[in-house]
Amino acid sequence: MLKLPIYMDNNSTTRTDPRVVDAMIPFFTEKFGNAASRNHPFGWEADEAVGEARKQIGNLIGSGPSEIIFTSGATEAINLALKGVAQMYKKKGNHIITQVTEHKATLDTCKRLEKDGFQVTYLPVDKFGQVSAEQIREALTDKTILVSIMAANNEIGSLQPIKAIGKLCKEKGILFHTDAVQAVGKIPINVDEMGIDLLSMSGHKMYGPKGIGALYVRKKDPRVRLDPQIDGGGHERGMRSGTLPVPLIVGLGEAADICYREMAEESKKTYRLREKLRKGIMSQLPESYINGHPDERLPGNANISFAYVEGEGLMMGIKDVAVSSGSACTSASLEPSYVLRALGVGDELAHSSIRFGIGRFNTEEEVDYVIDLVVREVNRLREMSPLYEMAQEGIDLKSIEWSGH
């Protein structure tokens, strides 16, 4: 039985897995101790649970348990990684390399660092939203201390060549941070095999709770040091003070453990549903275009532009399906998605984009429903679109002098 509305915006957030909620509850009720209380069983119990969560997260990304630093989320993890490294290693150099389609957590942190005297190179991406290790090699200077490249993009799902970038950074002795918020739990990530020194992740993007994230900080070869951004009781090896939110940490650990055990099967399923959705929609709608890389992308992500139809207008038509759009109208700014623009997708098509994020809890039936609804609504809106009418009449839309506003 199909239940509306359908949630298909899993790149934005995910439903907390009921198994995760079950694991968390005792740590709100009976097991409420402070993990830093060394002298009574309440504290021991909490500390043990936190230790177990570190192991579960470590298993998923191939790290040791003590290399996990808990934060309030990925935004804080990214801030800590970039600012922490920049401040700690500023005597060594002041240059950071990143790329233009990073999440704002990275871009805005870099802007802040620029104000503080650091130099940041923002590499352009190709039409699929990818950078190459070669681009990074060319951008390196003797002042470069850090490279920060996301593992997978949140809007278009494109994967970056993390392993090649990690290898290059190792070779040059430069620290490598990756924002792996979208990738962890969806595709295999191994910090050793990929040469990752710092990795940011978020609980709520992987069926865990909101309000918790983690930063992996390499302890050996090299031992990465960070200038803490929050001062206090010296928790998390002094890198992030603040009483540990034990229930959230237990939730993140459980979420990581479920991903570790089920990712192989689950990603096959989300990929199959994604492909069904993509083909189902695009085969019925001419002039629809996939944004991002056709194959090297997150299994559940499909970002599609529908020419002549505005994204937010379309979202109103498919209001029983929760998705998001690169249209300006969905954001506070009036500019369309900077990610799509960086790919060279024209502003008109950027306004026409819809991001579908298929996740753990989506069903085949939901995908069938969404295909039919999207096709019907795009056709309806095209019949209502002056641009579609002009295109049908053979008028080149670029030849028109638009008034703008």
Added chain:
Amino acid sequence: MPYSDKILEHYNNPRNVGSFTQSDLNVGTGLVGAPECGDVLKLQILVNPATGMIEDAKFKTFGCGSAIASSSLATEWLKGKSIEDALAIRNTQIVEELALPPVKVHCSVLAEDAIKAAIKNFQDKQQNTNAEKREPVAVG
């Protein structure tokens, strides 16, 4: 953001979607906005030359639900109005009628612009034809 019932009603059942023949002398066409800005409104009026009244109006819109609703409402209001009364329609009336949120006020501005552009187009056409009609007289 939650939408008012009136926006949804116009979006789901838009009035007067369609086109008149653009070359028709009694048709005025206003095309405003730009695809790269995410809004394009085409609004057309059909004027009775004898009475100067707007007999019919049609629109096509590329844009968000509020832009579609604003255009739809504008065509509804235009029908049966004189040119003069049509020129008096203000975007603030559209904002009020549809309960547009502040970030969507530009949709109503665009609708007002489209009305004015359509009327101007109609008037320009009329003037040109009148000029053409007069010309032979002047020569003769």
